[in-house]
Amino acid sequence: MESPTIPICKRCNDRGYFVYEDEDACKFLKECECQLQAKIEWQMKKSGLFDEFERCDLKKFKTTEVWQAKMKDIAERFSKEPVNRFLFMSGQVGCGKTMLSTGVFKELLKKGYTGKYVLWRQTLMKLKMLVNDETYFDELDKLRTVDVLYIDDFLKGGKEPTEADVKVAYDIINSRYLKHGGITILSTEYMLEAITDIDEAIGSRIAEKSKGAMIQISSDKNRNMRFKE
Ligand SMILES: [Zn+2]
Numbered sequence: 768m769e770s771p772t773i774p775i776c777k778r779c780n781d782r783g784y785f786v787y788e789d790e791d792a793c794k795f796l797k798e799c800e801c802q803l804q805a806k807i808e809w810q811m812k813k814s815g816l817f818d819e820f821e822r823c824d825l826k827k828f829k830t831t832e833v834w835q836a837k838m839k840d841i842a843e844r845f846s847k848e849p850v851n852r853f854l855f856m857s858g859q860v861g862c863g864k865t866m867l868s869t870g871v872f873k874e875l876l877k878k879g880y881t882g883k884y885v886l887w888r889q890t891l892m893k894l895k896m897l898v899n900d901e902t903y904f905d906e907l908d909k910l911r912t913v914d915v916l917y918i919d920d921f922l923k924g925g926k927e928p929t930e931a932d933v934k935v936a937y938d939i940i941n942s943r944y945l946k947h948g949g950i951t952i953l954s955t956e957y958m959l960e961a962i963t964d965i966d967e968a969i970g971s972r973i974a975e976k977s978k979g980a981m982i983q984i985s986s987d988k989n990r991n992m993r994f995k996e
Contacts, residue, residue, distance in 0.1 A: 778799055778801065779799035782799070803879055811876050814872070814876065814883075816869055819869050823865070823870045824873070825839065825846060825870040832992070834992060838863060838994065841981075841982050846874035846875060849875070850979060851980060852948075852949065853950075854950075854951070854953065855973055855980065856953065856982045857957060857983045858982070859992070863984075864982065868919070868952050868954040869917075871952060872915060875915045880914035882915040882916075883909070883915070886920060898934070907938055910942065914948075914949060915949075915950045915951075916943060916951050917951075918954070921957070922965070923955065923956060923957075936966070936969055937968060940973065944972045953973065958983055981996065983996070
């Protein structure tokens with residue numbers, strides 16, 4: 768005899784919905800909370816960063832230096848309330864920007880936002896191949912419409928960005944800038960001033976939208992890191 772399967776969700780018996788009765792005894796179907804949880808888990812699994820989420824937790828970020836505490840504070844505040852919608856994290860490899868960016872991304876996915884993680888170099892290559900194609904804007908639209916877009920190693924491509932690279936960067940940043948409610952996380956080795964030197968329109972949009980959520984870690988000759996607002 769087959770043993771009956773025990774439902775994981777006792778509220779809806781894994782149907783995904785249950786009958787809800789309001790004060791006027793009106794009955795209607797309501798989506799069960801377990802569905803939101805399932806969506807969140809699915810989002811996290813397909814984000815491409817699932818294996819990183821365990822390690823990259825905001826709570827686990829160590830703050831032995833003052834600038835690390837400042838970084839963490841900005842990241843935590845942004846994950847709770849992304850006021851101006853852009854989080855800008857600039858610094859050298861090893862300063863902790865990737866850990867915090869990933870941690871913020873995870874916290875936002877846990878709230879139920881849809882999210883997309885992209886590595887700049889790969890996305891740039893893909894879009895540059897399509898730039899004269901009519902599908903270019905369809906591809907761009909995928910980056911525009913997602914609730915949270917996390918771009919890792921923004922503008923990094925081995926050499927200085929070319930004119931074609933800058934065009935793609937502008938199209939992405941501008942579409943995120945215009946998208947009402949969309950959140951963007953940028954992790955980069957470029958300081959904002961350097962980005963503005965490359966392209967003023969990109970730099971000014973990032974500056975405007977990352978007010979209060981800008982982290983810039985510069986390293987001096989002795990490889991000490993410093994926080995810059
Ligand atoms: Zn349920």
